[in-house]
Amino acid sequence: MTLPTSRTRSLLVLVPLLGSMALASACTAAEDSPDSTPSSATPTTVGAAASPSGQPSPSASAPATIPTSAFVELPTELRKSPRRTTPVEEALPKLCGNEFGTGGRQVTASAAMTVTYKKAGESEANTPQGMIHQTIFTFDGDGASAYMGRLRSAVQACPSYDHSGSPGTVKNEALPGVGDEALLLTRTWAETSLNGERTGGKASSQIAVARVDNAVTVFNDQGWEGTSGNPTIMDRVVRDGVRTIDAWQR
Numbered sequence: 001m002t003l004p005t006s007r008t009r010s011l012l013v014l015v016p017l018l019g020s021m022a023l024a025s026a027c028t029a030a031e032d033s034p035d036s037t038p039s040s041a042t043p044t045t046v047g048a049a050a051s052p053s054g055q056p057s058p059s060a061s062a063p064a065t066i067p068t069s070a071f072v073e074l075p076t077e078l079r080k081s082p083r084r085t086t087p088v089e090e091a092l093p094k095l096c097g098n099e100f101g102t103g104g105r106q107v108t109a110s111a112a113m114t115v116t117y118k119k120a121g122e123s124e125a126n127t128p129q130g131m132i133h134q135t136i137f138t139f140d141g142d143g144a145s146a147y148m149g150r151l152r153s154a155v156q157a158c159p160s161y162d163h164s165g166s167p168g169t170v171k172n173e174a175l176p177g178v179g180d181e182a183l184l185l186t187r188t189w190a191e192t193s194l195n196g197e198r199t200g201g202k203a204s205s206q207i208a209v210a211r212v213d214n215a216v217t218v219f220n221d222q223g224w225e226g227t228s229g230n231p232t233i234m235d236r237v238v239r240d241g242v243r244t245i246d247a248w249q250r
Contacts, residue, residue: 066111066136070248072241073115078233080118080128088112091133093207093220095170095187096158100135100209100218102150106143111136117233130205130229132237133220136245144214148181151209155185163189164226166198179210179242192226205229208238212245 073083091112092100103110112135116128139147155172162168168189175182184206191203206229208219219238221229 064109064138066109066138067248068113070136070245071113071134072237072244074117074237077120078117078236080116080124083113083115086112086114086133088135091135091220092218093133095155095161097154099151099154099158100207102154103137103139103147104143106140106146107137108140109136109138115237117230117237119230128224129233130221130223130227132229132234133218133222134237134241135218135220137216137218139214139216144211144216145181147216148183148209148211152183155183161187163187166190166192175208175210175238178208178239179212179246182208182210182238182242184208191228203228206231206234208234210238210242212242213249215245215249217241217245 068083071083073079088110089101091114094100112133114131114133116131118126118129122129137144137147152172155170158170160167160169166189168187171186171188173184175184185208186204186206188202188204191199191201193199203223203226205221205223206219207221210217210219219234219241221234223229
């Protein structure tokens with residue numbers, strides 16, 4: 001029988017040692033480091049913007065992004081131009097203060113889009129009748145209900161406001177049958193001509209705010225160049241918009 005040489009004995013000792021090291025490395029690689037970050041993120045169709053009154057706090061219970069498909073689109077006969085992305089700060093209405101921008105730190109995402117509408121059957125060459133800005137907020141926890149509560153208190157404390165230098169009034173009422181809860185505001189002010197002169201009449205437009213589960217949407221109707229909005233089209237857009245958000249959340 002031939003005995004192993006000293007070189008052979010060294011190799012026999014080294015092989016089990018290398019196998020143990022390889023096994024330890026494999027176990028370590030199978031576990032992610034606590035500080036590691038995912039290699040990919042969910043894409044956002046409409047960029048989630050920070051709340052006007054606080055930074056969003058991402059949560060697993062509420063969407064961190066709001067897709068374009070969550071927003072209402074006008075039917076062809078009412079659509080003057082396709083919906084377009086709008087900064088949240090420009091889309092939200094303002095009365096006595098920042099009533100509609102009080103989402104706070106429970107906001108997980110916010111985004112806004114604008115639709116430009118016309119009367120059914122009007123020629124494409126005619127000027128639009130108005131625009132409706134739609135803002136969507138998503139909230140963590142009870143943030144959506146809390147937002148509605150703060151908004152009701154704020155608008156009740158604002159029966160009148162300054163509308164481009166002339167006095168305006170605000171009427172608020174519940175909007176039944178829309179989402180989980182909804183509020184309708186009607187603004188009225190002194191009507192002016194295109195050159196800024198008062199006509200002696202009154203102009204008005206509406207704001208609707210609806211909660212759908214953990215989301216709140218604000219619709220802000222603005223008649224073209226300061227004219228009155230269209231309550232009939234606004235009502236249709238609000239109800240279609242709430243159904244669109246409900247479908248998105250399912």
